[in-house]
Every structure is written in C-alpha cells, then in structure tokens.
Amino acid sequence: MSAREVQPERDDPAMHAAAARALDLIGDGARVGLGSGRTASVFVRMLGARVRGGLRVSGVPASGATAALAHAAGIPLVPLSENDRLDITVDGADEVAPNLDLLKGHGGALVRERIVAGASKRLVILVGAEKQVRRLGERFPVPVEVIPFAVGPVTRAIKAAGLRPGVRMDAAGRRGLVNENGNLTLDCALPAPLADAHAARALEALLLAIPGVVDTGLFLGMAERVLVGHADGRVDALLRDGVVG
Secondary structure, three states: OOOOOOOOOOOOHHHHHHHHHHHOOOOOOEEEEEOOOHHHHHHHHHHHHHHHOOOOEEEEEOOHHHHHHHHHHOOOEOOOOOOOOEOEEEEEOOEEOOOOOEEOOOOOOHHHHHHHHHOEOOEEEEEEHHHEOOOOOOOOOEEEEEOHHHHHHHHHHHHHOOOEEEEOEOOOOOOEOOOOOOOEEEEEEOOOOOOOHHHHHHHHHHHHOOOOEEEEOEEOOOOOEEEEEOOOOOEEEEEOOOOEO
16 A cells, blocks of 8 residues: 555545445446545445445456455456456546546556556546546646656656656655655646646646656546535536536
8 A cells, every 4th residue: 555545534425425326337247447545445345345245346456555455345356458448447536627637646556547547438536525626736736657767857847847846755754655666756736727628638748748757647538427425425427528417
C-alpha cells in the first residue's frame, strides 16, 4: 500500500451509496477493473460480498493494495488479456469537471489506473459531492509520473511551462516516494485552474511531450458516467452526454 492509499472510511454514507449504485452495473460473469483509493476500496469490499453471495465476476486490480483487498474479499483476480476487454472499470477521482474530465493520481496509482480503464468498455467513477469542481485544478495540483533518471530535466521543463512542481515525498518526508512502477511523482501546482476542456488537453499534450514523463493525472474524455454520492444516501448519475439520471 502506498503512503497515499489509505483504508476506506467504512461508515461514509456517500461512498457507500455511490458504490451500491455501481454494483447495479455489474452483470454476472463480468470482467471488472478495480480502481484504487478510498472510494474504490469501498466498492471492492461490497463487490466481494456479492461474490460470496453467488455473483460470478473476475477482477483486474489497478494497484497492489487493491489486489490484496480484492483477494481478501474473495474476488477472483485475472491478468489483463490480449484478446478480451474488461466489461467495466470502477474507480474514484480527485476532481470531476462538469464535462466529466477528471483529475486523478493523488493515491499514487495513476498509470495502472489508466491502463485498466483503457482496457475497459466502460469507466464509471465514484465520488462524493465535494469532488465536483467548475474547473480542473481548483483543489489539487496535477500529478505527473516521472522516470527517476529524468526528474531534473522534467522539473526544469515543467517550471518553464509556468507550473510549480514538487517531488511527492515518502511518509517520513525524507526522500521521494517511489511507486509500484519504480517511478516518482511530481505534484504540479497550476498558476490558475484550467480554463476549459481545451486548456486541459493542451496541458496534457505539453506534459506528455517532455522526455521522461510517463503519464499525468489528467484523465480526459474517459469516464462514461460519474456517480456522485451524498451524505443522505442520494446518488446523482452524471453521464458524458450531459444527462443526469
């Protein structure tokens, strides 16, 4: 488990409500991508209870912590296959824009989360209402995963682009936190939240063009729907086409 990936708050009604709604999307025999982080962990535990009740699924976890949790919950795990796409991935997010663009990666598993989501027919995101923002970057910096050898020049290039990058540190605060891929994360503060979808895509392209950058926390145009849980148990379903269900 990474320093940022913590155990779920089991008594959070918003998380439970969103996860319960996501369970309704899981059919018998489904191949399910399992995200990482607090809300995704709630979903994994609830899916495990369904499996123990007879639901047949197989899961592909996006992190070692999720793999351990899924195994303990009784969910059969399988590797990503060349021939079969996953039916659905359920994950969380740090920020959700009105057009369902996402900011992810503060749990430390953004590359594997993107791989699992990209191998899926559908990406469903679970969040609490506080994760909704008008513009990406309102609440969090943009995580950028970097090969350690390239941290110096990548940092210089990101600063030249007007962002303020800082190496994510381990729990003791003494050294850079090395993730499951053997890489480091630069948390890049923006001078201002991203103005619109075009600005988000321009920033993503700029960052990915820097040699040594592996990926960013900008997950743009990927989510089919976002399930927003509320403390009173309500769930808003936000769909990519703008329909609210």
